[in-house]
Amino acid sequence: MQKFDEMLTQLPEGGPIQFQSQSMGGMSQSQAQGVRDHYKGYAQWLGRQPEEMMRSRREEAEMIFRRVGITFAVYGAKDEDGSGTERLIPFDLIPRIIPAHEWATMEKGLVQRVTALNRFLHDVYHEQEILKAGIVPAEQVLNNAQFRKEMMGVYTPHHVYSTIAGVDIVRARNAKGEGEYYVLEDNLRVPSGVSYMLEDRKMMMRLFPELFSSHRVAPVMHYPDLLLETLRASAQPGASDPTVVVLTPGMYNSAYFEHAFLAQQMGVELVEGQDLFVKDRYVYMRTTRGPKRVDVIYRRVDDDFLDPSVFRPTSTLGCAGLIDAYSAGNVTICNAVGTGVADDKSIYPYVPKMIEFYLGEKPILSNVPTYMCRNPEDLKYTLANLKDLVVKEVHGAGGYGMLVGPAATKQEIEDFRKAVEAKPDGYIAQPTLSLSSCPTYVEKGIAPRHIDLRPFVLSGKEVQMVPGGLTRVALKEGSLVVNSSQGGGTKDTWILEV
Numbered sequence: 001m002q003k004f005d006e007m008l009t010q011l012p013e014g015g016p017i018q019f020q021s022q023s024m025g026g027m028s029q030s031q032a033q034g035v036r037d038h039y040k041g042y043a044q045w046l047g048r049q050p051e052e053m054m055r056s057r058r059e060e061a062e063m064i065f066r067r068v069g070i071t072f073a074v075y076g077a078k079d080e081d082g083s084g085t086e087r088l089i090p091f092d093l094i095p096r097i098i099p100a101h102e103w104a105t106m107e108k109g110l111v112q113r114v115t116a117l118n119r120f121l122h123d124v125y126h127e128q129e130i131l132k133a134g135i136v137p138a139e140q141v142l143n144n145a146q147f148r149k150e151m152m153g154v155y156t157p158h159h160v161y162s163t164i165a166g167v168d169i170v171r172a173r174n175a176k177g178e179g180e181y182y183v184l185e186d187n188l189r190v191p192s193g194v195s196y197m198l199e200d201r202k203m204m205m206r207l208f209p210e211l212f213s214s215h216r217v218a219p220v221m222h223y224p225d226l227l228l229e230t231l232r233a234s235a236q237p238g239a240s241d242p243t244v245v246v247l248t249p250g251m252y253n254s255a256y257f258e259h260a261f262l263a264q265q266m267g268v269e270l271v272e273g274q275d276l277f278v279k280d281r282y283v284y285m286r287t288t289r290g291p292k293r294v295d296v297i298y299r300r301v302d303d304d305f306l307d308p309s310v311f312r313p314t315s316t317l318g319c320a321g322l323i324d325a326y327s328a329g330n331v332t333i334c335n336a337v338g339t340g341v342a343d344d345k346s347i348y349p350y351v352p353k354m355i356e357f358y359l360g361e362k363p364i365l366s367n368v369p370t371y372m373c374r375n376p377e378d379l380k381y382t383l384a385n386l387k388d389l390v391v392k393e394v395h396g397a398g399g400y401g402m403l404v405g406p407a408a409t410k411q412e413i414e415d416f417r418k419a420v421e422a423k424p425d426g427y428i429a430q431p432t433l434s435l436s437s438c439p440t441y442v443e444k445g446i447a448p449r450h451i452d453l454r455p456f457v458l459s460g461k462e463v464q465m466v467p468g469g470l471t472r473v474a475l476k477e478g479s480l481v482v483n484s485s486q487g488g489g490t491k492d493t494w495i496l497e498v
Contacts, residue, residue, distance in 0.1 A: 038099040038496050041215060046094070054093060054441065057207045061091050064206075070199055070257055090489030091200060093207070096438050096451060096471040103218075103467055103495045106169065106181055106455070109364030110465065112355060114165050114457045117186060117342050119358040121161035125151045125338065135357050136350045144347070145395065146340030148303060150310060154327050156336050157234050158461060163334035164227070164298075165457040166191025169365070169469075172433040179436065182368050184452065186351070188343040189335060190300050193490075194456045195258035197470040198223060198265075200492040216497040218467035223456070224265035226464055227298075231266075233460035234332050235295045242295035244268045245285060247276075249301050249317045259300050273301070278321030281328045296332045297322075303337050345394040345428050346372065368433065374425035382429040383420065386413050389429045390480075391420065404480055406432050435480060438491065440473055450474045452482050453493065468493040 035043045065088055098106075123130050124141050131138040141147055166187040174180040201220050205212055228244065235242035248259035250272055263270035275285050276294065284291040304311045306318040325331045341347065349370045352363045371378035371389075382389060386405050393401035403416040420427050437448035455469035471491040472482035482488040 038097050042095070042097060042211070045211065045214070058093055058441065061093070061203050061207060062088065064203065065089075065091060065199070068199075070196070089196060090475055091203060092473055092475075092489055092491045093204075093441050094439050094446070095204065095492040095494045096453070097494045097496060098468070099496050100218075100498045102181075105364065107465065107467070109181070109183075110167055110455055110457050111463045112359065112361060112364050113167065113183065113186070113351065114162065114459055114463060116355040116358050117165070117188060117351065118160050118162055118459055120354045121188075121336070121339060121342050122156070122159040123358075124341065125161075126153065130354065130357055133357070135353050136347070140346055141341060144341050144344055146303070146338065146344055148338035148341075150323055150327070151336070151338040154336075155329055157236060157332060158459075160234065160459045161336040161339045162188035162342070163230060163234055163336075163459055164191060165459070166193060166454045167457060169453045169455065170368075170433060170451075171436040174366075181365060182433070183351075183365050184368055185345070186343040186348065187454075188339040190302065191454070191456070192255040192258055192300075193454055193470040193472075194223060195261040196490045197456070197468070197493070198261075200470075200490055204492045215494065218495040218497050220466040220468050223466045224262060226458055226466065227262065228266040228268070230458040230460040230464070231296050231298055231334060234334055236329050236332055239295040243293060244296040244298065245271045245276075245294050247271055247273070247297050247299040247301055247318075249305070253300070255300065262298075273316060273318045276319040276322070278319060278325050281321075281325045281330050283319070283322065283325050283331045294331060296334060298334050303340065306333070306337065345392055346374070346425070349428070368430045371429040373420055373427040373429065378429070379420070379424050382427075383417060385429075386417055386420075388432060390432055391416060391427055391429045394426055394428060404432065407478070407480070432480070438471075438473065440475070440491075442475065447477070449477075450480050450482065451491070467495040 070088070120130060120136075124147070128138075130136050131141060167183060168185040168187065169181050170184050171179055171181050197220060211217075231244045232242050244266070245268055246259055246263040246266075248256060248270055250256065253259070260270055269275075269285060271285055277284055277286070277291075279291075283294045283297070285294050299306065301317050305315040307320060307322040308315045308318060309320040310323045311318075322331070322333075323337065326333055326337070349367065349372060352367055355361055355363045371382050373379045373382055373391075382391065386403065387408070389403075389405045391403040391405070395401075403412065405413065408416070435450040435452070438451045439446050440449040442449070451471050451473045453469050453471050455465055457463060457465045471493045473489050473491055474480060474482045475489045
């Protein structure tokens with residue numbers, strides 16, 4: 001086994017850094033010079049820690065997470081004894097650290113991007129100016145499965161559709177060989193993971209309190225307060241003291257822990273569809289004291305299941321009449337119905353143009369270069385280079401429905417080739433980025449693993465976020481897939497204050 005304090009040479013955050021120490025007493029001056037400035041304090045602390053202590057801390061973290069019930073469900077998965085689908089998301093003890101100046105740029109870029117996406121959503125459900133201008137092809141929006149004609153003309157407070165956005169960001173080398181942050185994906189429907197961000201921070205503060213007295217780590221634990229403030233500000237005009245609820249599909253949903261956690265942290269009711277009813281175009285929840293009117297629904301239920309009288313008639317997860325009450329302006333649904341049309345992977349390539357169209361600004365955060373297989377030239381290039389590209393279904397999620405060419409077998413590549421040829425408009429392709437990695441505590445010691453970051457952006461009267469987000473890590477050696485359902489884990493994310 002590799003010694004605990006021997007850190008491999010990595011490419012964390014887009015630049016080479018080397019954490020190495022020949023003794024438990026710390027690092028030599030020459031070794032310390034190989035560490036990026038914002039990691040130096042932590043690297044020196046880590047070099048002094050006995051391996052046995054870190055192992056015991058990891059075991060303690062796992063025990064606490066299991067006791068608290070911080071798990072997720074893997075659909076179709078089975079334990080060794082053939083029962084159960086619950087999994088503990090692996091938690092890594094080594095934080096991902098981002099300096100204040102990098103976060104400041106990223107935050108500005110996130111505000112800009114989410115603002116433009118909300119402007120786009122309002123536009124396509126009202127005047128459709130961007131479609132008329134030919135900036136985004138009308139057929140890609142109006143024929144999109146996520147476009148909801150029921151939302152045409154519906155008023156949303158502050159013209160916000162995606163109240164809670166989770167934007168996936170990676171860092172890789174740009175054409176100049178420098179580290180740069182890229183937006184990999186916009187999650188505007190029911191993004192999850194914020195509970196793990198909060199629990200990871202709580203765990204790090206419990207296990208290593210001394211680190212927080214020696215590092216100026218920006219706080220994140222006020223996120224539930226910020227979320228509640230944003231949701232209450234999203235109520236329809238006239239709701240002076242709005243009642244907020246969290247709508248969950250139920251305990252068998254993969255993110256149920258998060259639904260219950262956020263409701264508890266905000267001090268609001270966690271409800272299922274059967275707890276709600278509509279009367280005279282108003283939404284009420286059943287309580288032991290009788291019906292109580294609901295003003296804002298933070299829904300964690302997909303569009304198709306929200307209202308059986310409008311969408312899927314067999315759904316038991318939603319509430320009949322909900323869309324009627326919504327279109328009448330008597331309740332707010334966060335995120336709004338129909339937001340999925342803006343985070344579809346076939347719309348993603350147009351976001352930089354949206355920023356310029358609506359805001360008159362150049363994008364601060366870049367997209368990953370993307371080939372749209374619906375275009376003949378892009379399709380030809382993609383099919384000729386499948387072994388070098390990442391190819392994704394436009395409606396895929398969770399790391400499924402994708403091909404990572406460099407890691408795929410010849411048969412997997414040929415199978416994907418047939419799928420793309422059969423339905424070109426269902427796929428996009430992107431170059432395989434040299435993603436940044438971060439030192440990660442694995443069974444063999446400390447090794448580099450690829451990471452991404454999901455900051456959570458809240459839009460109400462203003463756009464706000466806590467500094468940081470959920471860092472997801474691909475625990476399998478060489479893997480670029482960070483999703484928990486695909487074997488990924490999580491890290492605490494530190495934004496170092498100036």
